[in-house]
Amino acid sequence: MPASIEQQHEAQELQVIGILTLDGLNNDNYGAFMQAWALKQALTKVVAQQKQAAHATGTPAQRIVVGLIKHSSDSPAQIARQRSLQFMAQRPTSKLKEDRKLALQLFRHELARLKRFAAFSPSLRIDLPPNTPLKPEQLKLVIGSDWVWYFDQKCPVLPLFLGDLPQFQECKRYAYAASFGIARPEDPAYQSYAPYLNAQWAKFRAISLREPTWLTEFERLNLNLPLGSVTQVVDPALLLTRADYQPLVEQPLSTQPYILIYNLPFEHKDEDVHALLDVLTAYVEQSGTSGLKIVDISKYHILGRPQFTARLKEIGLDCELHYDTGPAEFVNWVAHAQLLLTPSFHGLMYSLIFNTPFCYFILRAQDPRLVSLEQLYDIEPLKLVPGRSFDLTAFTAARAHSQKVFEEQVAQLRAHSYQILNSIIQD
Secondary structure, three states: OOOOHHHHHHHHOEEEEEEEOOOOHHHOOHHHHHHHHHHHHHHHHHHHHHHHHHHHHOOOOOEEEEEEOOOOOOOHHHHHHHHHHHHHHHOOOOOHHHHHHHHHHHHHHHHHHHHHHHHHHHHHEOOOOOOOOOOHHHEEEEEOOOOOEEOOOOOOOEEOOHHHOHHHOOOEEEEEEEOOOOOOOOOHHHHHHHHHHHHHHOOOOEEEEOOHHHHHHHHHHOOOOOOOOOEEOOOHHHHOOHHHHHHHHOOOOOOOOEEEEOOOOOOOOHHHHHHHHHHHHHHHHHHOOOOOEEEEOOOOOHHHOHHHHHHHHHHOOEEEEOOOOOHHHHHHHHHOOOEEEEOOHHHHHHHHHHOOOEEEOOOOOOOHHHHHHHHHHOOHHHEOOOOOOOOHHHHHHHHHHHHHHHHHHHHHHHHHHHHHHHHHHHO
């Protein structure tokens, strides 16, 4: 059906900012979803401020729509079925009946979890009138943060250059808080793909990075981007204050005090888990807190294994394994925890936002994402390292210091980051 005259006129005044990230049910980690959600909220804030400024001066305001561009059409049931079959194939018990039972159990758990993600996702979609005749130059493509340019030798290249899909060829594209994960410029995989990657980066109008690891490499490339040189900005989660997250955390999910465990991975070393249990033991003994429970929202519930549940019983802690935690619930669990134990970047991010006590550990040596947080906010004393015993008094003092540093640093970084977003909208 052809567009009406009104729609055509409206489209001429319309600017659409599409956030393109690895967000999708195939990448259902809380950080990937929350950074996309937070980036949308921040861009919407900037748009609202520009509208107010236009109204104050009596100038017409451009209509700007902000939303998420989806690139995965798989349903929760399709993905849950695929994962359960993969799990059964990778770790067969050699007993068909037990394999099928395990696959069915995993399918139900995955489906419950993925439904939470799918329910959260619609709030991110772009809402445009049907048959709106948009020109390519009216669409700005902002590529979000989480691991968008990650590559290693096992997975040679995983760059989010979906902006090169035919429907996005003529769009203006920008990278906000792009992350290379744990990849570094000296990695052989980058050296192999450098000509392709460099040529793609030159197509961007602005690039900002979440971690400083690659700033020197971009300085060497001297891409001469229209909106200026590559700069460091905060993760989208930090663009928002606690007040912005209030609708997600207003009602606690538990009336009982709890210690939160997040993102213990499937492949781990038992000594990592025992180190974590040592911290739990010391925390319970030194805090004198009674009635605590463990809430584990990791995708793979390692603490549910017999050798670890036995230790928890010795400490006097019951463990709840939550299979159906979605992005909104993740933020809520972090906000109200007595203590968070995690190796997760976004676990640390939201702990700092909500002033939640946390201890963290690094599963990969010198993870650039966590190293950058250590340098910015002086959180290293809160890290679980071999030989460092947990002392609640020292921990409390170190946490108070880190929180103070965070509050001082984040305001300045946040202001610079909003300037970047503002320049993208005005470009």
